[in-house]
Amino acid sequence: MLLRGATILTRWSNPDALAQADVRIQDGVIAEIGPNLTPLPGEPVTELGGGLLAPSFVCGHTHLYSALARGMPPASATPPNGFLEILDKVWWKLDRALDADSVRASARMGALDALRCGTTGLIDHHASPNFVDGSLDVVADNLRDIGVRGLLCYETSDRDGEAIRDAGLQENARFIRRGSDKWTAGMLGAHASFTLGDDSLDALGDLAQSLDAGLHIHVAEGTDDRQQTRQRYGADLLGRMADRGLLRPGTILAHCVDLTDSEIAQAAEAGCHFAHNPSSNLNNRVGFSPLWQRADAVVLGTDGIGADMYSEAKMAWFRGTEATGALSPGRVAQMLDASADLLYCNLGMKGGAIVPGFAADLQWLNYDSPTPLTADTIAGHLLFGMGSQFVQHVWSGGRQVLKSGEFCALDEAAERHEGRVQAKRLWAGRVVD
Numbered sequence: 001m002l003l004r005g006a007t008i009l010t011r012w013s014n015p016d017a018l019a020q021a022d023v024r025i026q027d028g029v030i031a032e033i034g035p036n037l038t039p040l041p042g043e044p045v046t047e048l049g050g051g052l053l054a055p056s057f058v059c060g061h062t063h064l065y066s067a068l069a070r071g072m073p074p075a076s077a078t079p080p081n082g083f084l085e086i087l088d089k090v091w092w093k094l095d096r097a098l099d100a101d102s103v104r105a106s107a108r109m110g111a112l113d114a115l116r117c118g119t120t121g122l123i124d125h126h127a128s129p130n131f132v133d134g135s136l137d138v139v140a141d142n143l144r145d146i147g148v149r150g151l152l153c154y155e156t157s158d159r160d161g162e163a164i165r166d167a168g169l170q171e172n173a174r175f176i177r178r179g180s181d182k183w184t185a186g187m188l189g190a191h192a193s194f195t196l197g198d199d200s201l202d203a204l205g206d207l208a209q210s211l212d213a214g215l216h217i218h219v220a221e222g223t224d225d226r227q228q229t230r231q232r233y234g235a236d237l238l239g240r241m242a243d244r245g246l247l248r249p250g251t252i253l254a255h256c257v258d259l260t261d262s263e264i265a266q267a268a269e270a271g272c273h274f275a276h277n278p279s280s281n282l283n284n285r286v287g288f289s290p291l292w293q294r295a296d297a298v299v300l301g302t303d304g305i306g307a308d309m310y311s312e313a314k315m316a317w318f319r320g321t322e323a324t325g326a327l328s329p330g331r332v333a334q335m336l337d338a339s340a341d342l343l344y345c346n347l348g349m350k351g352g353a354i355v356p357g358f359a360a361d362l363q364w365l366n367y368d369s370p371t372p373l374t375a376d377t378i379a380g381h382l383l384f385g386m387g388s389q390f391v392q393h394v395w396s397g398g399r400q401v402l403k404s405g406e407f408c409a410l411d412e413a414a415e416r417h418e419g420r421v422q423a424k425r426l427w428a429g430r431v432v433d
């Protein structure tokens, strides 16, 4: 197909000069870009008539299972006091209640919300301790069905006992061996150091070695992780991961609020990526994470608070500039591009830019800027003007999934209805105390 007449933003962080051009898509990939391309015989043509055509976004750390948590009433008589109680009273009660139907609905609701914001890729961290085996297939199949790519893992943890921990390890290994089909791929997943005993970390280290896989894990999300790790296992937070070869290329360390400069440098040196989640850090009051000033390989995540990367980019900027006074808007755009690079690399393909040979994962914004929109000003527009409200069309793998704000191939009202049915069932299925 041929998309005609939009201004092309080649890449969020280092775009070419913004100019009007046409884009040809063939077999899900950008085939050609240029002014006034002539339609091939039988080629469908979409006249965009202006606006901005940009690479779609990837959320660098999320939890689709939280998609049905919006507005959820508490399951505990007393409100959570501190981060550990937020996990215990909110999220671990929710994930234990998940079954195949609610996992399916969570993935579908999360995917719909993502596409509406111009986000076509998610790096997800999944937990459903009473439905482990096959859970990643349910997430993968539903993402693909809706048109969202994913890098998936299962959250290995000791917190629900040995059998469920082992099931988590097996689910990761099974899904990684399934390989990439260009829509989803797997990596190892684990909750956080403080819920993983030495045996569990040993097993993860062995799998990382034998499967040549990175580990997606929460690290130093506040000060509890380090303290609890020392108290329970008498060991150093990063040291015990390094000892088992888990700080390695492909590993994603999420949050990293309570890491020192030298620890960040050590992990970066080992080839790790870092996921910055500013909204979640604020929401859980775990502190300000400065890692994105100190390391290059930083991706931007929502930690399950939707997948609106325009909103998350603003959060990164406002909180970051408040705390440091020394950031450039372009740094936030770099984090968005880094998220895309990490996903597409794991899928074994190119993406995240409007360049021939790259995945045709695109968003079109009806953004009629009141000020000049150029390669030099784009990051300022990203933080102070653009937003998901301007996203009108979205293409994923060359297929248009959102057209003028409406889903092309699914009944959104029916999907949302099913989401609400599953949400009610999920909420009611939690153990109350």
Ligand SMILES: [Zn+2]
Pocket (backbone or CB within 6 Å): 061, 062, 063, 125, 218, 254, 303
């Ligand atoms: Zn998380």
